[in-house]
Amino acid sequence: MQFSYSEVIDLTMPIVSGTDVVPPGIRNVVPPVSFTLYRRSETDGIQVGEYQTPIHAGTHLDAPKHVIGDGKTMDDLDMAQFVGMAYCADVSQVKPNEEITAQMLEPYADKVKPGSILFLYTGWNEKMAGTLEYWMESPTLSPEASQWIVDKGVKFSGYDFFQDKGAKGFKTNPAEFLSHKIILGNGVVQVEHLTNLSKVVGTEFFAIGLPLKIKGAEGSPTRVIALR
Numbered sequence: 001m002q003f004s005y006s007e008v009i010d011l012t013m014p015i016v017s018g019t020d021v022v023p024p025g026i027r028n029v030v031p032p033v034s035f036t037l038y039r040r041s042e043t044d045g046i047q048v049g050e051y052q053t054p055i056h057a058g059t060h061l062d063a064p065k066h067v068i069g070d071g072k073t074m075d076d077l078d079m080a081q082f083v084g085m086a087y088c089a090d091v092s093q094v095k096p097n098e099e100i101t102a103q104m105l106e107p108y109a110d111k112v113k114p115g116s117i118l119f120l121y122t123g124w125n126e127k128m129a130g131t132l133e134y135w136m137e138s139p140t141l142s143p144e145a146s147q148w149i150v151d152k153g154v155k156f157s158g159y160d161f162f163q164d165k166g167a168k169g170f171k172t173n174p175a176e177f178l179s180h181k182i183i184l185g186n187g188v189v190q191v192e193h194l195t196n197l198s199k200v201v202g203t204e205f206f207a208i209g210l211p212l213k214i215k216g217a218e219g220s221p222t223r224v225i226a227l228r
Contacts, residue, residue: 001109003205003206003227005227005228006228007049007227007228008172008225008226008227009196009199009200009205009225009226009228010196010223010224010225011119011158011194011196011197011200011207011224011226012192012194012195012222012223012224012225013037013058013059013061013193013194013195014032014058014060014123015051015053015058015221016033016035016037017032017033017034017108017127018032018033019032020035020129020130020131021033021055021057021058021129021130021193022054022057022221023024023056023057023135023162023167023172024132024135024169024170025167025168025169025170025171025172026056026172027170028055029172030050030054030056030057031054031097031168032193033048033051033052033053033057033058033098034051034052034053035050035051035068036049036050036051037049037087038050038217041130044185045087049095050209053221054191055217055218055219055220056192056219057192057221058193058221059191059192059194059195059221059222059223059224060191060192060193060211060219060220060221060222061074061082061189061190061191061192061209061211061219061220061222062180062184062190062191062192062216062218062219062222063077063184063189063217063219064075064085064184064185064187064189064190065217065218066180066184066218067174067180067181067184067185068181068185071126071184071185073129073162073215073216073217073218074174074211074212074213074214074218074219074220075213075214075216075217076111077189078123079210080115080188081155082208082210082211083157083206083207083208083209083210084115084116084117084155084156084206084207085113085116085202085204085205085206085207086116086117086118086119086205086206087111087112087115087116087117087119087144087203087204088110088118088119088120088121088197088200088201088202088205088209089105089108089109089118089119089121089201089202090121090124090201090202091104091105091110091120091122091139092121092122092201094122094139095139096133096137096138096139097138097139097140098140098164099142099145099165100120100122100138100139100140100145100163101141101142101144101145101149102144102145103132103149104143104145105120105145105148105149106148108170109152109227112152112154112205113153114152114153114222115153115155116153116154116155116164117138117154117155117156117157117158117175117207118149118157118158119157119158119159119160119194119200119207120141120157120158120159120160120161120163121140121160121197121198121200121201122159122160122161123139123160123197123198124139124200125160125161125193125194125195125197126160126195126196126197129193129195133169134162135168135169137175138161138163138168139151139161139163140161140162140164140165140168140179141159141162141163141164141179143178143179143180143182144206145152146179146183147182147185147190149183150164150183150186150188151184154188154190155189156188156189156190156191156207156209157183157188157189157191158191158192158194158209158224159190159191159193159194160191160193160194160195160197163179163192164176164177164179164180165178165180166178166179166180167180167181167191179220184197187195191209191224194224198224199226200228201227204228205215205226205227205228206225206226206228207224207225207226208224208225208227209222209223209224209225210222
């Protein structure tokens with residue numbers, strides 16, 4: 001396949017130390033994100049660092065294994081699932097704590113092709129990242145909208161908001177991860193906590209979201225870019 005592009009747009013949150021990019025419900029379960037230098041090029045002639053991150057912090061991909069017992073892990077998935085033509089739908093009319101409905105997605109039905117990638121733009125990450133409100137008051141994706149994405153044959157979906165109502169709060173209840181179960185249970189991978197979608201909203205582009213090949217993992221930190 002040949003294609004040309006004139007612009008590369010980064011849709012990925014930076015990795016920074018701390019707990020702000022870790023969902024509150026797992027902050028007492030996993031360590032915070034950290035980046036530590038052990039040697040510095042200014043004084044040691046070489047920089048050597050280490051970073052540690054929970055898989056579900058910042059911009060990351062979920063594989064089906066995240067919520068499906070016999071689901072595929074990240075290393076089981078075909079790399080073709082992480083690249084392809086994408087469309088970014090504008091659902092920025094949604095309010096804090098409100099669900100994105102299938103009706104909100106229906107105007108974009110002709111833009112979503114089987115085997116394509118669909119990103120949903122609310123502007124929430126660009127406005128609220130780094131705040132507790134980002135997690136607690138985020139719009140969410142309704143089960144009906146999740147099923148709409150599956151029914152359209154999307155292979156890879158992505159969001160700039162904390163999309164599952166069941167994930168909110170300081171205690172995680174996996175039984176209530178309804179959107180996750182619908183999306184991942186039907187073999188669709190999803191990338192959470194995208195940013196800069198305002199730069200691609202309402203357009204088609206070639207998307208790349210490559211995870212680390214972590215054997216047995218239910219997800220991975222991911223660098224997501226748009227080419228257009």
